[in-house]
Amino acid sequence: MLDFISVKEAAEKWGISERRVQKLCEEERIEGVLRFGRSWMIPKSAHKPEDLRKKISKEGEAYAQTN
DSSP states (O other), X not given: OOOEEOHHHHHHHHTSOHHHXXXXXXTTXXXXXXXXXXXXXXXXXXXXXXXXXXXXXTTSOEEEOOO
16 A cells, blocks of 8 residues: 655645645646545655756756746
8 A cells, every 4th residue: 555645744844835736736737646536646756746847058057937
């Protein structure tokens, strides 16, 4: 049986807000996430998804995309 963690635990583990973890769950960007009532169950082995707002320059450096 898989071990799961809460949104709060994932937020602390990944250094992001609980709301951001919820959005990642809603967008199905976390592999193996399950919805249980109003709560999300995140596998302990899940990795933080890449931030799609970051781009890699030709020199290999990451920079934030701005509008």
